[in-house]
Amino acid sequence: MTVGLTGTSVLNRHLFEGTVPYYARYRVPYPQALLSQVCEQARLANRGRLLDLGCGTGELAIRLAPRFQDVIAVDPDTEMLAAAQQKAQNQRVTNIQWLHQSAEQLTAEPNSFELITIGAAFHWMDRPIMAPRIRSWLQPQQPLVILGYTSIWSGNADWHPLVRTVLKRWLGEKRRAGSGEFNNLAAPHELVLIDAGYQLEEIKYEHPQTWTLDDLLGNLYSTSFASPAVLGEKQADFEADLRATLLDFNPSGVYEEQMTFYALLARHE
Template identity: 35%
Template sequence: MSMFTGTVEYYRKYRPGIPESVAELLVDSAPQRRPRRLLDVGTGTGLVVEALLHQFDDIIAIDNDADMLGAAESALRPQLSTDSKLGLVVTEAEDFVPPSDWKADLVTICRAFHWLDQATMLQRLDAQVSQDGVVAIFGDSSFWAAGSPWKTAVRAIVKDFLGEERRAGSGTFQHHDRPYSEIMRESPFSDVEEYTVPVHRTWTTESILGYLYSTSFAAPQLFGDRLHEFEETVRKELAKYSNDDQFPEDNEFVIRIGRRN
C-alpha cells in the first residue's frame, strides 16, 4: 500500500502548486534546445509538470502510486500541446530506466527527495541527464514544521490522535539530518547553487483540512472511525485563531540546482 493511499483527491485539490517565480527559476536553469526534455521524479498529481508544461516538449513524469498518476493524466493531458509528448510511468524512482536515446535537460524532484535513496538516485541520474543538464531538488515546509501558532495547534491535534512520532502511512517518518546541498555535492551533480523564494499564502479551515488529508502523516484512513472527531477538533481549535476563517502563512521554497563540474 502506498503511503499516500486515500489522499489523491485531496492532493490534487489542496496541495499548493508551484509558484510562477519558482517555475521561472527552474526554466532558466535548464539548457535551451529542442526537443527540451523534463524528467519529474515523484510527480504525484503532476503539480510540477503543470507549472512547466509549456516550457518543455518531451516530458516523463514518474511515481510509484498509480492513483496519483491517474489524477496527473486527467489534469495534464487536456493542457498538452499537440506537438508535445508526455509519458507517465508507474515505477520506484530508483528503478526507472528512460528510453535508450532519451536524456533529460532538467530533472525536478519536489517535496519527494526525503522518500528516496538519495545517493543512489543521484548516481542513477548521471546516465539519464544530458551533459549540460541540471537536477533541481526543491520544496517548501509542510505543516509539520509549524512556524505559526495556528499550525502549531493543528500539529498538536494530529499528535494527540496519531501519536508523537510523525506518521508516514502505516510506518513513521525517518528524518534526514544532512542538508540536501551537501548530499548533492557528493554526487555527479556537485556544482550546486541554492536559492530561496518566499511564499505567502492564506488558508481556510477547509483548505487546511484538505491539505492535512493529502499528507502521509494525516491521511484520512489513519484516523479510522475517529476521523469526524479529528475534523471537529481541528475546526474548534482553528476558530480560536481567526474570526474570519483566514489563516496567513509565510513559507519559502528552497531550490537546489545541481550541475556537473
C-alpha cells in the first residue's frame, strides 16, 4: 500500500487552537459497545489496514489498532497529532503511522483499506470530494464508518438551553468555529453518501452522562466553538456566568444528559 500527499490543505481556520489538553481529558469516549458492534458488522479479518481520517488525539485509531495489522491516522493539527502519538506511546501501540495533513491531501491506492473511520470530523471535510475518493480506497463491501454524538447544540437535556444562552451571550448568536463561524451543512451526511453510491446502515447507542461543572467546562473548552482561543479575554467572565447560571438552575453542580452516539456504516458494491 502506498499513501501520499497531494494538493493543498482545506482552510483550517485554527479550529481547535488551544483545545488539546481539554480534548484529551474531557471528551466523552465512544462507548466500547458501539465500537465492538462496528467491528462485528464490518466483519474484520484482524489482519487488514485501517485509515482514520481527522484522527484528532487518536481516540479511534488507538482503540481500534489491535484489530488491524497497520493503521494510518491523518490530521491537519500538529498539536492533536503530538498528543495522539504520546498517547499511543504510553499505551504501547506501535502499528500506527501518523500523517500531518488534511484528508483532502491524502492519496492511496485502490482497495487499500479494510475499514475507514471518521470520528466527528466529516463535516469539516470537503464531503462531495472525499466521499467518492474514499470509495476507491476501500476494499469491496467494506465500510466507511462515520461516528458522532449529540452535543450542546443538538442535545435536549433540560439544562442545555441555558448553556446555549450563555454561549450566545458571550460569543454572539452565530455558533463559532475557530476564528470563523460554523456553517450548517447544505445536506446531511446520509444524502452526500447516497449520492456517492453508498448503501447505508446506522447503529445508535444511548449513553447516560453525568457532568460536574469542571468537567462540563473542560468539555466546552475542547470544542471549536468555545475554545480558550475563541473566548480569549472573555474566558473568565464566560466561566463565571456559566457556573452561576447552572448553579441557579441546579445547586448540586451535577448535570445529567442522555447522549446518543451513532455510527453510520456506508458500503459500496
